[in-house]
Amino acid sequence: MSADLGSGAVDAVVLDIEGTTSATGFVVDVMYPYARERFGPLLGERSHEAVVARAVAQVREEIGEPDADAVRIEKVLGAWIDEDRKATPLKALQGVVWAEGFARGDLVAPFFDDVVPRLRSWYAAGIRLYVYSSGSVAAQRAWFTHSAHGPLTDLVSGWYDTENAGPKQDPGSYRAITAAIGVPPGRTVFLSDRLGELNAAREAGWRTVGVRRAGEPYFADGVGGHPEVGSFDEVGLVTS
Numbered sequence: 001m002s003a004d005l006g007s008g009a010v011d012a013v014v015l016d017i018e019g020t021t022s023a024t025g026f027v028v029d030v031m032y033p034y035a036r037e038r039f040g041p042l043l044g045e046r047s048h049e050a051v052v053a054r055a056v057a058q059v060r061e062e063i064g065e066p067d068a069d070a071v072r073i074e075k076v077l078g079a080w081i082d083e084d085r086k087a088t089p090l091k092a093l094q095g096v097v098w099a100e101g102f103a104r105g106d107l108v109a110p111f112f113d114d115v116v117p118r119l120r121s122w123y124a125a126g127i128r129l130y131v132y133s134s135g136s137v138a139a140q141r142a143w144f145t146h147s148a149h150g151p152l153t154d155l156v157s158g159w160y161d162t163e164n165a166g167p168k169q170d171p172g173s174y175r176a177i178t179a180a181i182g183v184p185p186g187r188t189v190f191l192s193d194r195l196g197e198l199n200a201a202r203e204a205g206w207r208t209v210g211v212r213r214a215g216e217p218y219f220a221d222g223v224g225g226h227p228e229v230g231s232f233d234e235v236g237l238v239t240s
């Protein structure tokens with residue numbers, strides 16, 4: 001089986017992570033608790049670090065509490081984790097903790113079995129690969145560095161998150177990535193498990209593939225009118 005992507009050549013593939021390259025269960029059941037347990041010390045002892053200070057300022061601004069202390073910030077972050085909010089400061093702080101956890105060997109990033117062989121074959125065929133995830137760029141790099149399949153960062157030409165591109169359900173974010181990577185939108189394919197993201201990418205002129213994997217949270221929602229696959233093996237790409 002393969003998704004009908006049309007016959008036009010593809011120069012770039014942009015990858016969502018959670019639900020697309022890798023299982024949501026690992027993120028929610030392993031990564032979120034890992035970060036939650038470490039936010040107290042991070043906020044209490046490392047507030048002078050630039051990434052931490054910036055994220056704390058963003059949380060204060062978002063909740064309208066300029067004087068919120070570390071205990072209050074930790075509580076807000078915990079509530080955002082509970083609702084799986086893809087808030088940029090939460091993702092930045094998770095990225096700090098996760099990058100250290102990966103480097104220490106506490107965490108190893110899983111990929112679905114079909115993903116890495118396809119990434120390698122697309123890369124070998126000259127297709128440029130990019131990541132666009134709600135997870136921070138620091139988290140993405142760590143994820144691809146410390147993967148269960150060995151280091152994969154050499155396959156990736158660029159990293160985009162809600163900080164350097166914008167929210168994933170906003171077409172403007174995809175236009176920003178197009179401007180950054182210099183690949184025409186019609187030769188760029190986005191793979192994601194979420195309909196809102198696929199719609200935004202299509203509105204920006206990108207080609208789209210909805211990845212629907214059994215057991216993933218958005219499986220039941222479907223991917224609307226987007227070409228649909230259950231595995232990367234079904235993604236047929238034409239190169240020029």
Ligand SMILES: CSCCC(=O)C(=O)COP(=O)(O)O
Binds near residue numbers: 016091094134
């Ligand atoms: C390496 S990012 C970890 C996963 C994460 O925090 C996340 O929000 C992933 O969201 P995605 O946009 O990849 O579905």
Ligand SMILES: [Mg+2]
Binds near residue numbers: 016018192193194
């Ligand atoms: Mg996703």
